[in-house]
Amino acid sequence: MSRTSVLVLAGGLSHERDVSLRSGRRVAEALRSTGLEVTVHDVDNDLLPALSQVRPSIVWPLLHGASGEDGSVRDILELVGQPYVGADPRASRVAWSKPIAKTVVGRAGIATPRFVTLPQSLFRELGATLVLESIAANLGLPLVVKPARGGSALGVTVVHEANALPRAMVDAYAYGETAIIEQAVAGTELAVSVVDLGDGPVVLPAVEVVPREGPYDYDARYVPGRVEYFAPARLAAEVAARVADVALGVHESLGLRHLSRTDLIVSDDGVPQFIDINTAPGMTETSLLPQAAEAAGHELGELYRAIVEGALRS
């Protein structure tokens, strides 16, 4: 039997290129340490030639942001019959859009903060002032403004006063044509990873995120120090069980495969509120899925290898 070879896709042209390159390097090193043959490829117009040249057993797309998480690269992989790690194109597209994912997850009975979806064109037609005033009045403050698609907290602003909304909208629209405004939920921030090693999805311990200075923004995510993490999260057993159920529910209701990371806030009344789903979660040295895996006692290389082997069998 020939040796399993993995082509890790990282980089690309999205706003999260830098994070993706770091994730790609980490995963590649971990997989190599288990003896797998690993190539890292930046996504460009050489992708198809690279696939036919390397002929990998499997591709692991570690692309964050557009084209990586919106399903389009996975479409190409499907087209050429290339096995890959992670959600299929349809599920990726649903998960990639925060409003659609929130709607699907909400229909599955999982709580998620109230929100509105706002394409830029809406404001063109209705004007900004009245729409924003109405949103602030109906959803109440504080609010979170974010691009409808995208990760790493890029373009995200927490708004405490209505007069800060226009600026927050402009910053969100800098990352895409559609934004959402969501009720800010006070509570414990958690990231809950799900992995499938071939025997069905398994929930890893929740990681608790406690910003020590300022918001959990891009800088806080990728520079050690500004955030304190607790893995496993400091939760009562019944809350931890509820949180795990919700992460599994999100993974399944969105039809995801192999791995995912659900971001939740457990509100002060103990209810886990769905915030976001990542089909290609960050794998950098400060990322949450690797922390969860280590908290569960997994050696990262072995875990990633098991994900690869599980994906090859599925």
Next chain:
Amino acid sequence: MTAHQTPASETSSPVPTSAAGTRLDPWIGAYADRTHGMRASEIRALFAVANRPEVVSLAGGMPYLEGLPLDALAETARDVIAQRGTVAMQYGSGQGDQTLREQILEVMRLEGIDAHPDDVVVTTGSQQALDLVTRLFINPGDVVLAEAPSYVGALGVFRAYQADVQHAPLDEHGLVPEALEDALARLAGEGRRVKFLYVVPNFHNPAGVTLSLERRPRILEIARRYGVLVLEDNPYGLLGFEGEPLPALRSLDEDGVIYLGSFSKTFAPGYRVGWAVAPHAVREKLVIASESAILCPSNASQLAISTYLATHDWRGQIKNYRELYRERRDAMVSSLAEHLPDATWTVPDGGFYTWVRLPEGLDAQAMLPRAVTARVAYVPGTAFYADGSGADHMRLSFCFPTPERIREGVRRLAGVIAGERELVEIFGTVPEVEGRVVDSPVPDLA
């Protein structure tokens, strides 16, 4: 890597527990105060995309090295190692190679500087000289006066030494003497000692302007009157598109000016060789400070550059660069006129950059993600002010992309600006955000 843990007593989670968390950095409590400003911002992340070939980068300050005789340089480097390897690979003088220091005098003579080889300290790029001078003079809270805008890499150094950077404005003729005088008078009135005035007199980074001949002695006279040392940073002086180079400030005042020069823009940044020329007492301290920082500058780099200067027509090479960059400047300026009639910009007579003022109400930093999506990159004006102002400006560099790419980049930029204008119309003019992250540059942006 195993996560290190911090004591639970440091935590303040709403959920009571005895478990300890990790901040992924066991030394988080150990850093010096000056380290706290060092961050990774969204802006830095966006520049990761700018290096992809699909993106027209009008952001970077990289010289166009395809213009160099690389085959001949390869031979030079080979000869240096083959024939003088035991010197090239050895430690050298802390002040720098004697022959190279003599050759540097020849380079500086083109801008009217008359100095002695003993006055020259070779450094690892002029950036290291900037660091050394700041280290010698700045205690936390001391005032550095810089032009508004000022070189992002210098601001990063000043910040690292916790200087209080105050700005004095420049116009199309460089630093405004009256504004300098006002700033110095105000600071003196507040009882604050200005340790030095930092100026980039030629083809300013980012503003593209040059300090006029008429203003040069006036600036020096004002500085002298207030007892303020002048730090003259001149990486671009020989890259003028017309006429002869203007006399360096150092050529007009030997005692009140520290001069910084560099081979990075006129030759190549890869060898990391720059230099400082300083008054005697300062120079002695510079050498000691440099020895404590790096022991000595790279002998291999110095010998390679020295051999290049001795065996190649380096003046001819600089002339080639000037012609290349002039053509690119022309492409930039004509594209701006065609695509961005509502913006204003400086028309540089040399160097790498033009400084664009956006139409009313636009914010270059807020717009950058949209630009990256449209496959064009620039540096937002906020990078060039210590206080994070300058959002209404952007720096466009024309040194690296070809004229065709420059035109395409400006065309893309026009689309981005049009989109941003629509947003501003919808949401009203958005005020500048206070307390913005001001970034240290990634090297190729300097």
